[in-house]
Amino acid sequence: MFPFLNPASLLILTLAALLAPQPGSTPAKPALDYSFFKERVQPIFLAKRPGHARCVTCHDHGSPGLEPLAPGATNWNEEQSRRHFAMWKLFVVPGAPNKSPLLLHPLAKEAGGDRFHAGGKHWNSQSDPEWRVLSAWVRGQTTGDLK
Numbered sequence: 782m783f784p785f786l787n788p789a790s791l792l793i794l795t796l797a798a799l800l801a802p803q804p805g806s807t808p809a810k811p812a813l814d815y816s817f818f819k820e821r822v823q824p825i826f827l828a829k830r831p832g833h834a835r836c837v838t839c840h841d842h843g844s845p846g847l848e849p850l851a852p853g854a855t856n857w858n859e860e861q862s863r864r865h866f867a868m869w870k871l872f873v874v875p876g877a878p879n880k881s882p883l884l885l886h887p888l889a890k891e892a893g894g895d896r897f898h899a900g901g902k903h904w905n906s907q908s909d910p911e912w913r914v915l916s917a918w919v920r921g922q923t924t925g926d927l928k
């Protein structure tokens with residue numbers, strides 16, 4: 782009798798097939814959308830918030846950095862926004878809000894955030910509207926999706 786036809790061998794072969802990595806089973810990482818960042822994420826960095834300084838107040842010299850607004854401007858210009866996008870995308874893991882420092886650092890530990898942010902915990906829950914905007918960006922939402 783062939784050894785590989787006995788039930789134990791068949792079981793091992795079946796298990797090996799099940800455990801083998803399946804090609805294409807990892808979902809592709811979503812691309813981060815620049816317009817969504819500019820129109821929806823950057824305003825969060827500028828927003829005034831009770832009990833906390835604005836992100837931009839501290840991050841004007843911190844890493845990741847935010848540039849000073851031009852005199853009289855209420856928003857960043859195109860070049861500044863592009864540089865911010867290049868910088869801040871290094872602090873997220875596309876497709877994985879729960880692994881992205883941008884989302885975990887200012888999020889309360891009880892709500893799944895990390896241990897400490899020198900700038901304080903700005904969001905008490907993952908249903909905070911700002912947190913949800915950031916999460917949507919990390920998951921690849923585009924401004925086109927909103928229309």
Ligand code: HEC
Pocket residue numbers: 825826833834835836837838839840843844845872882883884886887897898899900901903
């Ligand atoms: C009071 C000052 C202050 C404010 C306000 C502040 N931060 Fe920070 N942030 C810091 C400092 C200082 C660090 C570096 C030390 C640390 O990681 O805690 C930092 C670090 C970070 C990092 C880097 C994490 C890493 O992995 O290195 C991110 C992302 C971040 N802040 C996001 C934000 C966001 C978003 C806001 C607004 C919602 C914000 N911060 C508001 C001071 C601040």
